[in-house]
Every structure is written in C-alpha cells, then in structure tokens.
Amino acid sequence: MTEPATIIPRHPHYFLDYADAARAQLAQSFRLWGVTLWPGADVPPALVYLAAAVVGCAVIIGVLCLTVMVLVYLERKVSGHIQSRLGPMYVGWHGVLQSIADVFKLLAKEDLIPDNALRFLYSFAPALVLVGAFAPFAALPFAQNLVMANMDIGLFYIIGFASIEVIGVIMAGWASSSKWSLFGGMRLAAQMMSYELPLGLSVMTIIILAGSLNLNDIVMRQETLPYVLQSPFGLIAFILYYIAGLASAKRAPFDLPEAESELVSGFHTEYSGMRFGFFFLAEYASMTLISAVGSLVFLGGWNFPFSGDGRVIVGLLQLGVKTAVLLMLMLWLRWTLPRIRIDQVMHMCFKVLLPLGMICVLGAGIEAVSGAHAVMWALVLLLVAATYIIGRKSNSFAPARAKGHL
C-alpha cells in the first residue's frame, strides 16, 4: 500500500498561504515605491489578512449588487417582452434606471416590525439569508487565480453554505408570526433541503471525474472539452444540476414557497423596506451563484473555448457570457412553465432526480476508472433511446395523483 502523504497533490496557495503571498507582494511593492508604511521591515500579517478580507468582500459585494440590479431590470424587461408588454419604460432610456429608483424606494421605506413578531429573530433573519447567499462567492474563481479563498474544498464549501440560507428562511417564516410566512418558510425549507440531494449528487459526478474539489482544478481540467461534452454523465448531471438549482434558488416553476396567488409572497410577506431588499438581493445572488457554479463546473468556466490560462480578461468574459446565458434561461423558463404542486416537486426530487443522480455518480465512477468516454457515450445514448421508445408505449412516468400536500 502506498503512503498517502506521497500521493497528495499540493496546492501552491492554500487558505492563509494566499494571504501570505499577498503580504510578501505588498511589502515588496511598498519597498519598490520607497514608501515605509510600517516602521520595521514588514507589514504585520494580521493587518494584511484583514485588509485582504475587507477589500475582497467589498469588491465581491459591490460587483454582486450591480449584477443583481442589472438582473432585476432584465427580468422585468424580458418578462414584459415575453408577455407582449414593454416593461419599465419611464425612468431613463427604456427604463434602464428603474432598478436604481427601486433601490432608493426600498431604502426610503419605513422598516416595520409586526407587533407579534419575535423581534430579535425577525430582524436577524434577513442578515442570515444574505450571508448564506453571499458567503459562497468567496470561493468562486472568476478567472484563473482570481479567487478570494483558493480552497481545496471550494465546491463543498459552496454547496454547504446554502444550508445557512435555509436556516435564515425558516427563521424569517417563524419569527413573522404570520400564517403566510410560516407556510412559505416551511415549503421553502422542505424544497431546499430535498433538492440539496440531487444538487450534491450532480456535482459529485464532476468531482469524481475531476478528482478534485478545488474549483480552479476542475476548470483547468476542462481546457479541451467541458464536462458536459467529455462525459455523458456530465451532460445528465448538468441537466440535474440546473433543475435542482432552479428549485433551490426558488425560481419558477419551483417558486411555490412564494407563490403570489396563494401565499401573498411567502416567507417575506411581513418584511418591508431594506429588510425585504435583503431577501430580494439574496434571491438574485443565489440565482447568479447557481449559474456561475454551473458554468464553472459543467461548461468549462473561464477555460473554454479559449484558454483562460493566465489571461484574466478572456477568462472573465467567458465566464460572464456563460453565466448570463444560464441566467437568461432562468428568466425564459419562468414565463414558459406553469408552477408545479408541492407533491409534484417532491415526486420530481425523490423519484426522478435522485435516482438519476445516483446513476450519474456510479457511471462517472466507472468512467473515471476505465477512461472509456466513447463507449460510455454510446451506451448512454442507446439507453436513452430505449427508454424513450419504451416510455412512449407505457405511461409509467406520469406523476402520482395528489394526496395530502403542505
């Protein structure tokens, strides 16, 4: 048996090492510029860590807020045009300043707390949801090495922090002391928890194929072909990932946690002003996250079709275009598919996506060991064709009749 220590791949900068490199760089730059920022030889490490963290967070939050504003405008505009309306037209040219006007409206609104609400939890919940939505961006490589924390466990961390959002949502639904909020919170918690399983399994497929949890590594391995084209299971996993992602970002057709026609607006019914704004921001941020991770893990991220090795601008543009396409697809789906019932949501998750995800993981394991990509493609295409032909004759894939639902 081989000693584990000899086979472990080492990463050049890991966690705090990254900040150490930054510190050395910073100290050198200051010396080059002839500036003595700190009496003594070096800038103290703690200060650099702190500065790096604050600057990184500020940049990410700033860029994200801008993205969300553009996304909200686009959502309204695209929705409008799909429904043969014009969408926002009055504020600025074709309504481009509408989002800014909305932000000011939200900031200026009164922050109401209902009498019966549990005050502390009620005011804390939006912050928690926002943390859950924003924290994963710290591990997202926007281009090669353009990442705040180049962690070994990057992908695991991103998937894992979604659970903090669930807690925040439950907290909001509970603390509002309103039935609509409670129902919305309960539905969303059930939905997000269930769809974490197929989401995890679909990502696991790629982890097995890539042999790494580090997002930089995963993207580097897609230089010639992204995983959707490399392996049939990559393609199936991508479809699973996108559906599960829609569900965990509570987008249509899975938007029943805030179904306007039934639940007013779900778990954030009682919120107003900027606290409501936080939920809004978190929702669009998690949409962006789902799309960005999807394009990194499955579509080659910043490294396909043009190599992003050492070319930050090319990488950023490629990732941006892919993310934007996935986001647009979300907007398009919203006005194409009807909202599904809660029992259909659960049926879909546990009886369709979960078994498919397990097949993907198994197949990816076989493929990673054997390396027979072409054989796998042929096998899977044959299976899909056979299933299609058999499925047309029997009606066994129809969802079960509605029984009790939430």
Add this chain to the structure above:
Amino acid sequence: MSPQTVIFYCLAVIIILSAVIATFARNIVNAAYGLFFTLLALGGVYVLLRADFLAVTQIVIYVGGILVLLLFGILLTNRRLEDLIISGQRSSLLGVVMGCVIFAVLLAIIFYARWPQSENAQLEGTTAPLGYLLLQNFLLPFEFSSITLLAALLGASYLVRPSERD
C-alpha cells in the same frame, strides 16, 4: 497576542454564551437558535485548527441537516411561546451530581490527556489525506457506519409509513 488567539477567544465566547442559551432557554425556539450559533462557531474553531474539510462538514451536517430538521419539527408544532421545555421526571439532586461528575471527567480529560502536538502545523489541504485514509486504512469502519445509517433510515421510514388499512 496573535490574531488567531483573538479569533479563538471571540469564538469561545460565542460558543459558551450560545451553549448556555441553548441549555437554559425555556422557549424551544430560542434553544434551537442558541444551538445554531454554537454549531456555527464550532465550525470556526475547526477552521482555526486548519481542519477545513471538518469545518464545512460541521456546517453541512449539523447546521444544514440536524438543526434544520429540528427547526422543521418545531415549525410543524403550531404552538409558539407556550412550548416550554420541562421534562416529566425531575430530580435536581441527581442532576447536579451527574453534571458535576461529567464536568470533572471532562476537566480530567482536558488536563491529563496527552494531546498530539506538532511543531509546524502543515498548511496543505486535508481533503485528499482524508479520502485516502477513509478508503484505505479505515474502509471497514467507514462502510460499517454507512450501513448502520442506511439501516436507521430504513427503520425510520418503516416506522412512519401509513398502515396497511388506510
């Protein structure tokens, strides 16, 4: 004082305060959220110990799994503040004695156990070594625990399934 020490003491204060809330809160919701902060800050301690995989696992399993299930259970009970935690049988004397014994045992462990110490903590990832260890040296315990969990899952679904007559 190094920044690590400062962060450690901040986390320690959060852990102790929220654990006290989780233990002594009469309202079950407050207790659950106290537990949330305890578990989260414990994840932070793992990060300080350079056990990044363990830290995220802590968040995923304890915060994302167990605590969400717990809160879900509370959500489904419709009463709010009347839900006080009072166990049926109480013997304060026995409780105090047991608490003191457990505390003494924990103190003894903390002060007398020989913790493995390394001079230079390594900064490389723990994920790959964990994977190799789990699938090479500790394959049997790993598989055994997964089969135990599977059995528990099957048992739970057997217990809650609707009866045949319905």
